[in-house]
Amino acid sequence: MTEIIDIVVPVEQEGTKAVVKSWYKSVGEAITEGEPLVELETDKVAVEVPSPATGIVQEILISADGEAEPGGVLGRLRLGHLHEGASADAAPAKVSEVKVRAPQGVSADATSHEHRLSPAVRRLVREHDLQPSLITGTGKGGRLTRGDVQAFIQNGGATRSPAAAPGAGPVRQIPHDNMRRRIAEHMLRSVQTAPHVTAVFEADFSAIIAHRNTHKDDYNSRGAKLTFTAYFIAACVEAMKVTPTVNSRWHDDYLEVFEDINIGVGVALGDKGLIVPVVGQAQTRSHFEIAKELQTLTDKARNNALAPADVRGGTFSISNHGTSGSIVATPIIINQPQSAILGVGKLEKRVVVRTVDGADSIQVRPMAFVSLTIDHRVLDGAQTNAWLTKFVDGIENWPLQSA
Secondary structure (H helix, E strand, C coil): CCCEEEEECCCCCCCCCEEEEEECCCCCCEECCCCEEEEEECCCCEEEEECCCCEEEEEECCCCCCEECCCCEEEEEEECCHHHCCCCCCCCCEECCCCCCCCCCCCHHHHHHHCCCCHHHHHHHHHCCCCHHHCCCCCHHHCCCHHHHHHHHHHHHCCCCCCCCCCCCCCCCCCCCHHHHHHHHHHHHHHHHCCEEEEEEEEECHHHHHHHHHHHHHHHHCCCCCCHHHHHHHHHHHHHHHCHHHCEEECCCCEEECCCCCEEECEECHHHCEECCEECCHHHCCHHHHHHHHHHHHHHHHCCCCCHHHHCCCCEEEECHHHHCCCCCCCCCCCCCCCEEEEECCCEEEEEEEEECCEEEEEEEEEEEEEEEEECCCCCHHHHHHHHHHHHHHHHCCCCCCC
16 A cells, blocks of 8 residues: 655744745655755745655645745655656646636636646746746746746836836836745734834943954954954843843733843845844853854855754844944834844944043044834833943943953
């Protein structure tokens, strides 16, 4: 008797939903246990799902661009080997298709042509109101691929109809990739869930600049690039001691306050968006260890090499938006289900007044605005300001000789 087993979405995936990015095998193809079978993508990370056994892909239930929840069934696998006498046609194998109603105004021929398209290609064609027959397919047997449609759009094949928008000139439409869709959903859910309030302080970076200039060569020699973010993380740890509830999660009946301080740091990926790898248990790490872990995670993020564990379990986040020139950003959207997020603006030389020997002195100092955006269900103004006061104190009074 032929045994069929399910191919399921990992229950421990980061996030509540994932999108199928691509299948590495087609229906009827053989695969060995542990071999990568399908790639999933969330707003945080892409992960490969290995084949649960050796066999033949019997059925694909969720095609490319389809949404998948933890524990959901992606497809089915028929156990066994082709060379053991099994045939790819020994049992009915199929890709489950979603029935799509043809919109009014679309010809029967166009609809018939669409039935031969994959779900991902069909979605692009419909979103941009294209005629598939006008696009050259480069896939097997001349079949249209997602890349064919995107190339057609980028080359001016999808422009706004003058009848639909009188007086408008040609426009370019850029399809959303899966990561951008997931980020959009996550951000919208956050502002719908939590009342956002932001407090803004100003910090003098003179002390940490002096420390960095003194110790960066030593850190480099030991394999860690010393960045300002390492100081921010360490100062966050100290600030949590004053206001522990910043490191928490809201529940309807209680507040969950975490002992471990797992700090996520946003890493920009250009047009692809943002990903937030996590420095786990920051309260147990030395400044050097924080710097080294940051370098490792940043390199992995920019090389698309982050593992699910690298973005999981964050309890607080930092947005260093000043690296791209922003002076103040407010509110910075909280990374749900966390309770707060730190924002650090652009470092600039500013004229400030300092008291020297009892007299006011006008000085030029390296200054940056720092903000804490909070979930107002969890925190109030006094707690927010106490946390920021301690954070700024840690930055401005960093000891020169500490390592």
